[in-house]
Amino acid sequence: MKNTMKKPVNIPVSKLRPFEGHPFKVKDDEEMNTLIESVQTQGILSPLIVRPIENTDEYEVISGHRRLHAAVKAGITEVPAFIYALDRDSAAIAVVDSNLHREHILPSEKAFAYKMKLDAMSRQGFRSDLTSDQVGRKLETADIIAQQSDDSKTQVRRYIRLTNLIPELLEFMDEGKMALSVGVELSFLDEQSQYDVLEQCEQNDCTPSYSQAFRMHKADREGLLTKAVIQDIMCEEKANQKETIKVSAERLRAVLPKEMDSQKTEDFIIRACKHYRKYLRNRDRER
Numbered sequence: 001m002k003n004t005m006k007k008p009v010n011i012p013v014s015k016l017r018p019f020e021g022h023p024f025k026v027k028d029d030e031e032m033n034t035l036i037e038s039v040q041t042q043g044i045l046s047p048l049i050v051r052p053i054e055n056t057d058e059y060e061v062i063s064g065h066r067r068l069h070a071a072v073k074a075g076i077t078e079v080p081a082f083i084y085a086l087d088r089d090s091a092a093i094a095v096v097d098s099n100l101h102r103e104h105i106l107p108s109e110k111a112f113a114y115k116m117k118l119d120a121m122s123r124q125g126f127r128s129d130l131t132s133d134q135v136g137r138k139l140e141t142a143d144i145i146a147q148q149s150d151d152s153k154t155q156v157r158r159y160i161r162l163t164n165l166i167p168e169l170l171e172f173m174d175e176g177k178m179a180l181s182v183g184v185e186l187s188f189l190d191e192q193s194q195y196d197v198l199e200q201c202e203q204n205d206c207t208p209s210y211s212q213a214f215r216m217h218k219a220d221r222e223g224l225l226t227k228a229v230i231q232d233i234m235c236e237e238k239a240n241q242k243e244t245i246k247v248s249a250e251r252l253r254a255v256l257p258k259e260m261d262s263q264k265t266e267d268f269i270i271r272a273c274k275h276y277r278k279y280l281r282n283r284d285r286e287r
Helices: 030-042 065-073 088-099 107-123 141-147 153-164 167-174 180-186 191-204 210-221 227-234 249-253 262-286
Strands: 009-012 048-052 059-063 078-085
Touching: 030 065, 048 088, 059 065, 059 078, 059 088, 065 078, 088 107, 107 141, 107 153, 107 167, 141 153, 153 180, 167 180, 167 191, 180 210, 191 210, 191 227, 210 227
Parallel strands: 048 078
Antiparallel strands: 009 078, 048 059
16 A cells, blocks of 8 residues: 555544445444543544545545544544555455454454455456465465455355345344354345245244254255245254253252262153152142
8 A cells, every 4th residue: 555644644534434335333332432432531542544535635444434433422523544545446455454353343244344355356357367375376366365364265255155145134143143154054045035034033033053044055956945945944943942941960969869870860850840740739639
C-alpha cells in the first residue's frame, strides 16, 4: 500500500465512510463500551487507515471501523488516520487482512470476509498458473488466502460456502447453535429448502445434527429432498436432545451398593425408583 501521508492526519468524522460491504459487525456491546471509555480518556491511540473516495473530499475506512464508531459515541469530531491511495479491490483485500487478526470473529464475518477477498483477487486478474509456493507447486486463490490466514485451504473454502446460507441459519452459527460442518452441508440446499429446515428448527426447538444435515444434502443431490423429507429427518430425536438428569457420584456412592458397574447402577436406580413410586401410591391410598 502506498501511503500518501508519512504521518497521520486528523480527519473530521463527518468525512469518513465505512468500507462499503465490509463483513465485520460493529456492535454496541461491553467491549465497545470499554473502547468508548478508552477513547474518551486517551483519545485514538492507533490511527485509522483510510483511502480517498474517488472524485470526493471524503474517505473510506479500511481499518478502524470500531475505533471510528467509538469516537462518534464519545463525541470526538476528528480522528487521526493514515491515508493510502488504493483502488477498490486492493482496499477490499486490505480490509479483510487488517480485520482477520481480531480476537473475536463470527463465522459469518469470516465467511463473507474470505468471499470478499476471493472476489477482489479474481477481479484483479489473479492467475493461479503464475503463482507458485516455495516448493514449486502451482497455487489456487484459496491457497494464497489460506497462507495469509490461520485456516487451511479446505477451511477457507468451507467458510466461503457459508455465504450461501440464509441469514437465519447464519445467525444460528454466530450464536454457536450450529457447527461449521452442519452449516456447510445445509449451504448446498436451495433457499426454499433452507427455510423449510428453519421452520422445523423453530417448531422442534432444535438445530440439525451433522448426520441430519448430511442426509438432507444427500437427498437433495439425488433429487429426493422435499418438505416432507425435511420434516421426517428433523423430527428425529437426537441423542443430545434427550432429557437427562445428572446426579453427583458422591451422592450416589452414599446410597448404592459398592463395586457396581454403570449398567448395574442404572438398573439399581430404576428398580429403586419403581419401588419408591409403589410405596407412594400405597401410602396415598391409605390416607
